């Protein structure tokens with residue numbers, strides 16, 4: 001199984017770098033230096049110290065007694081929710097800011113939807129004293145006001161984007177436009193395993209620390225080399241890519257969970273592998289939800305982090321080859337799984353992660369199976385949504 005991109009940035013049929021000519025110098029520079037840079041011992045050392053002491057890694061692998069009893073298996077939660085800033089996103093932004101520093105860049109740009117990636121980017125920019133500009137759809141700036149304020153407090157400039165549907169895909173377009181206009185001094189920190197090569201690979205490598213730790217922790221806690229299952233939610237796919245990475249060439253069953261929204265056939269969903277067709281989105285060939293004439297279909301999910309019309313090229317490849325099994329969880333099923341974990345374990349999960357938890361209900365296990373669920377983030381940001389639904393129960 002080929003889980004690193006080939007020299008042109010393809011995972012099987014998906015990936016590549018479909019970019020305007022103006023972007024070639026930036027992408028070319030990044031392609032030339034990123035692998036060498038991130039493998040330098042001094043880079044690795046600086047990253048490790050910050051992952052440990054700034055982010056709080058390694059994140060614990062927590063044995064959930066209640067879920068284990070309910071599903072008759074050994075169920076562990078990988079606690080990315082305990083990271084600084086509350087999710088896995090900081091693993092990537094921290095790696096990329098160190099990369100930007102080595103590239104001599106002084107100015108950082110990013111796109112954000114719900115604001116989680118924007119906050120993680122603003123955080124590392126404050127740490128490294130770099131200028132930070134975050135593009136965010138105007139609609140999103142209005143519905144995610146607390147994250148906008150957090151970014152501003154951290155010193156970032158938040159630019160509301162008024163083109164298109166004024167949401168994530170428009171913010172991404174605007175960030176790419178900025179990068180074209182500022183090729184010399186600017187690094188673009190993309191938020192998931194999407195975009196033109198080498199971004200999907202860079203983000204995967206920075207998130208792969210998750211599966212590296214899972215492997216060590218499973219061995220330490222159970223004596224076994226590998227878990228039987230690893231389950232993760234997929235928006236663009238960065239937490240799943242990180243949780244899967246060191247298991248792709250093994251027999252570990254990889255379960256990717258997408259947001260079915262109001263239902264697969266409802267027209268309001270973000271289940272790209274169920275509904276999408278091959279096409280080009282944000283610089284890579286991948287699966288995306290589109291109309292017959294190739295216009296991007298607006299996605300819907302109750303969780304802002306899964307509300308993306310595409311999926312990273314590695315995941316498109318894992319789907320096409322059957323190496324990962326894709327499951328679909330509705331808004332309502334996710335809310336219920338989130339509330340269940342809250343009441344049985346005292347952990348309020350992000351609504352994105354709640355999708356991964358709900359997938360347990362679609363699987364049957366053997367009694368000694370070791371099942372790891374990547375708990376990608378905490379649910380503080382989702383409080384209002386939980387409360388609305390809790391009242392309705």
Ligand SMILES: *Cc1c(COP(=O)(O)O)cnc(C)c1O
Pocket residue numbers: 087088089116117191192193233234235236237238239240305306350352353376377378
């Ligand atoms: C952003 C986010 C996601 C979705 O992004 P991926 O790139 O698919 O991981 C999932 N969980 C949380 C908590 C997030 O903040």
